[in-house]
Amino acid sequence: MNGANLDDLVDLLGRWASGRGPLYLLLAARFRALIDDGVLPSGEPLPPDRVLATRLAVGRGTVVAAYDLLQQEGRVVRRQGSGTRVAPLNLPATRTADSVVANPLLLHILHPPDGVQLLTCAAPDEPPEAMVEAYQEAAARLSGTRDLGYQPAGNPVLREAVAAYYRDRGLPTTPQEILVTTGAQQALTLLATLLLAPGDTVLTQAPTYPGALEVFRHAAAIVKPLGSPDRPAAIYVVPTASNPTGSIMDPPERHRLVTRAAALDAPLIDDEVNAELCFSGETPAPLARYAASGAEHVITIASMSKLVWGGLRVGWIRATAPLISRLARLRAVHDLGGEVVSQLAAAFLLRRLDEVRQARVGRLRANHDHLCAELRSRLPTWTFEPALGGQTLWVRIPRGDVDSFSQVALRHDVAVAPGRSFDPLGGLADRMRLHFLFPQEELTLAVERLAEAWAAYDGTRHPTARHQLIV
Structure with a gap:
């Protein structure tokens, strides 16, 4: 230079x-x-x-x-x-109107490429029928209301509905222990802002949700795997229907994790965004249930985006009332609170939780089984553990790295999420996350394209492509 x-x-x-x-x-x-x-x-x-x-x-x-x-x-x-x-981007460099390059895993949200099947971002793309009734009831509730609508801690109706949801799961909770957020991503951002200082260590699973890694890194924290001996300022885990693996942490491990966090005096963030998507139909107890002396150091976050619809931007934090109060003051600085009608609709959907969950989990389980069968048939050298819940499968290729394979896959009209984005140390280069949200015929087509891309990448067939992407 x-x-x-x-x-x-x-x-x-x-x-x-x-x-x-x-x-x-x-x-x-x-x-x-x-x-x-x-x-x-x-x-x-x-x-x-x-x-x-x-x-x-x-x-x-x-x-x-x-x-x-x-x-x-x-x-x-x-x-x-x-x-x-x-470094080169995993996906073609797409710029927004203000010339900002998007995160490679989120590019398709801003600029979906034509004709490419996107096995990247995992969120339902079709709201359930109950959404219409939910918003009708929300609109009726507003009739005669005299309220500014600025509620940094969240609408009282939804705060009570979320508190009741946890009480039903055996975890005593009051509305004062709930903060409503604009999705779980905002929940993570608020917690990182309040709990972390530059140079602090955050321990996470490997692999884990990449959106959390980005939040912690932008807070100038050092992110390391759970096995690290470092004393953390916070611990973040996705123990139920993990993103990306779909695994479920067993009760003894949950107890050990909660005990370790208490011994380290570190806040333990339990990400339950996928918790209601367990294929067994049973939702494990939240980590806060395993705390020996109350749940002071355990913080639970969740949202409606995976259970209901990605466009329902409603999430929450469950924590001690003093911490919720501090988070509410912090949120007030940013946006004065979330949109009220969506919160009222979310409260209605929580009361219909069993109905919404049963329909959603049934589709996911069938799609998961279909994707597994297609992969075993068309890509027998690829390996994976069947998921126990969630929306994604964690797949390993036998040779090469997924960063380079993903470029070949794009030329065959299918996009995958490379494993490096899910690892706090940037490893897991031979892994990828595939979601199973598409209808089964589309999943079959996606696997056909992946098989063609793998044949080209692995050298078993002369490379071909349906079209040339501009990078």
């Missing part, structure tokens, strides 16, 4: 060291923002460690640690002899 370009980069980095926390985390956070916003495009060379360290007046170790962290996240590629470069 020449002097002019280095000066431009330093200008872009700006006041990167003005925050709190270790310098390498602050530097990595600024680079992350520049890469995610498309300011530093795919393939852009970055300065050598020593050169940038000298220019920024920091030790070389600071730059090395920042680059290594970005490499673990898959944002840069470091190779001896060729230096450090911004």
